[in-house]
Amino acid sequence: MDALKRLTEAIAADVKRHGDPSGIARAVAGTLQRSLGEPDLLSTTQRRSAADGYQQHVLHVAEDGSFSIASLVWRPGQSTPIHDHVAWCVVGVYEGTEFETRYRLHDLDGALYLEEVGVVEHHSRAATWVVPPDDIHRVENRTGQTVVSIHIYGADLTRTQSSISRRFALGDEVPAGEGSLAEDSEAIGSGSRQGRRMRVQVRMD
Ligand SMILES: [Fe+2]
Numbered sequence: 001m002d003a004l005k006r007l008t009e010a011i012a013a014d015v016k017r018h019g020d021p022s023g024i025a026r027a028v029a030g031t032l033q034r035s036l037g038e039p040d041l042l043s044t045t046q047r048r049s050a051a052d053g054y055q056q057h058v059l060h061v062a063e064d065g066s067f068s069i070a071s072l073v074w075r076p077g078q079s080t081p082i083h084d085h086v087a088w089c090v091v092g093v094y095e096g097t098e099f100e101t102r103y104r105l106h107d108l109d110g111a112l113y114l115e116e117v118g119v120v121e122h123h124s125r126a127a128t129w130v131v132p133p134d135d136i137h138r139v140e141n142r143t144g145q146t147v148v149s150i151h152i153y154g155a156d157l158t159r160t161q162s163s164i165s166r167r168f169a170l171g172d173e174v175p176a177g178e179g180s181l182a183e184d185s186e187a188i189g190s191g192s193r194q195g196r197r198m199r200v201q202v203r204m205d
Helices: 003-017 021-035
Strands: 055-061 068-074 082-085 089-095 098-108 111-122 127-130 136-140 147-153 164-174 197-204
Touching (some): 003 021, 021 089, 021 147, 068 136, 111 164
Antiparallel strands (some): 055 068, 068 147, 082 136, 082 164, 089 127, 098 136, 111 197, 164 197
């Protein structure tokens, strides 16, 4: 049995064993993490990049539509939009280093604000996950090398095309201390780029 088939069967078992999205995502992340060192997990085609943006290659869609596996390939400087997801999402880095910026959405009297809550560096063989509704992020390649990662979604990619639900377009930055976000900011870690508040438009695709 090849490495991708073994991974697929192990994920199917995780999905069956756990009923809730958080439990599934945590189990699938562990399963994926154990597969990331397999040298033959991805073919050359499944690692192919493109000059006009990051590429998604669908590797497998479960017959019952309960999950999908894709490889995503970023050249230096390429990134996703800021987005949330249609379902739970597990990400494992196969090659290179991926940067993930996480955001929190605030609705203040009908005006939407995005707050940057941190940037996480994911190195080769690391796996992480997000579960809606706390799942707004941007993934990018800030390095000089191509990045290859494997994404597993709790959705049928033949129907949704991608795991992205909404895309967020940034508006004007709100100066620190302005508005009524102060009480929320206590939960935000330290760091020069963290805690920025930006007006944001939400686009539904
Ligand atoms: Fe995502």
